[in-house]
Amino acid sequence: MKRSVISILDLSVEELDQLIATANDIIANPQKYSEKCHGKTLATLFFEPSTRTRLSFEAAMFELGGNVLGFSEAASSSAAKGESVADTAKTVSCYSNIIAMRHPKEGAPLVASMNASVPVINAGDGGHNHPTQTLADLLTIQREKGRLDHLTVGLCGDLKFGRTVHSLVEAMSRYEGVKFVFISPEELKVPSYVKQGLKDKGIAYEQTTDLEAVMPELDILYMTRVQRERFFNEEDYLRLKDSYILTPDKLIPAKKDLAILHPLPRVNEIAVAIDDDPRACYFRQVLNGKYMRMALILKLLEVK
Ligand code: CP
Numbered sequence: 001m002k003r004s005v006i007s008i009l010d011l012s013v014e015e016l017d018q019l020i021a022t023a024n025d026i027i028a029n030p031q032k033y034s035e036k037c038h039g040k041t042l043a044t045l046f047f048e049p050s051t052r053t054r055l056s057f058e059a060a061m062f063e064l065g066g067n068v069l070g071f072s073e074a075a076s077s078s079a080a081k082g083e084s085v086a087d088t089a090k091t092v093s094c095y096s097n098i099i100a101m102r103h104p105k106e107g108a109p110l111v112a113s114m115n116a117s118v119p120v121i122n123a124g125d126g127g128h129n130h131p132t133q134t135l136a137d138l139l140t141i142q143r144e145k146g147r148l149d150h151l152t153v154g155l156c157g158d159l160k161f162g163r164t165v166h167s168l169v170e171a172m173s174r175y176e177g178v179k180f181v182f183i184s185p186e187e188l189k190v191p192s193y194v195k196q197g198l199k200d201k202g203i204a205y206e207q208t209t210d211l212e213a214v215m216p217e218l219d220i221l222y223m224t225r226v227q228r229e230r231f232f233n234e235e236d237y238l239r240l241k242d243s244y245i246l247t248p249d250k251l252i253p254a255k256k257d258l259a260i261l262h263p264l265p266r267v268n269e270i271a272v273a274i275d276d277d278p279r280a281c282y283f284r285q286v287l288n289g290k291y292m293r294m295a296l297i298l299k300l301l302e303v304k
Helices: 013-028 052-063 085-093 108-115 131-145 163-172 192-201 211-217 234-240 282-300
Strands: 041-046 067-071 098-103 120-125 152-156 179-183 205-208 220-223 259-261
Touching (some): 013 131, 013 282, 041 052, 041 085, 052 067, 052 120, 052 131, 052 282, 108 120, 120 131, 131 282, 152 163, 163 192, 179 211
Parallel strands (some): 098 120, 152 220, 179 205
C-alpha cells in the first residue's frame, strides 16, 4: 500500500512524534542511516521556485545513500508542452520510488498522488499547504523548547497566503494547551477555514495587527514573508510588504527564551542584526528540515 503525504493531517500525532524521534536519532547517529535508501530514487518535481525544500529533499536522499532525479522549473519539463499533472505523475512513477512535488496550483500534488504508483509528498501547493516545512518547524520547536504542548505561538505577516502557517496551525492545534496569536494586516488575515478548525476543537486564538503589544506573551514567534507571487495586484503588495519588520528594539519586551522561527526565504521581515541573537532559530530550522525529510522518506519507503 503506497502512502502519500499531501496535508500534515495525513500524519497522526503519534506518527509526528515518531518522525521527530527518528530525526533526532539521525542527528545523533548519521552513519547508521547512510545506506538505508541504497538503490532507491527520489524524484523532485518542482513547478515553482525553491531553494530549501528542493535542495533539502535532495540532500536528504543523498545522505540516505539513494539517488535523485527531477526538474526545478516547469519550463524545463513537458508541462511547458501542455502535459497534465496526472500524466507527469504516471510517467515519473516509472523512474522513481518516491516523488516530492511543488506546484503553484492548490491540489496539484493531491492529483499527482491519485495517479502515481509511488508515494507523493506535497512540497508546497500554492497558498494551501506545506507539510514538510511543518515537519521542520515541529522538530525545531521540540529541540528549542523541549516540548510541543502548552505554548503560545505567534504567527506574524502574510497569514492569508502563507501556506506554512496553515499547515503549522493544523499540526500544533493537535497538541494540548497550545494558544495561537495571529498577527497580520487586515488584508492578510488567516483564512476562515483555518479559524473554523480551531473553533471546532475549542482551541484559543487571538487576532491582532499589533506585534509589539503581544510580544511579551509569546513562546514562539513565527515570522513570514508577504507572498508577492500570490497577489493579483502589485500595488497591494508594495503597500503591505513591510507591514512587520522585526528589529532588536522590538525584542526588548520578549521572553528571554522566545524562539524566533521563519520558514524562509526572508525579504525584510527580520533584520539581519537579529541573526546572532540566540533566540533566532531560522537557520537551525533549515537544517532540521533535512533531517525530518530523511525521516519522512524512510517512513514512506517503509525502510526499517
Ligand atoms: N521554506 C521554503 O519552502 O523555502 P523554499 O521556497 O526555498 O523551498
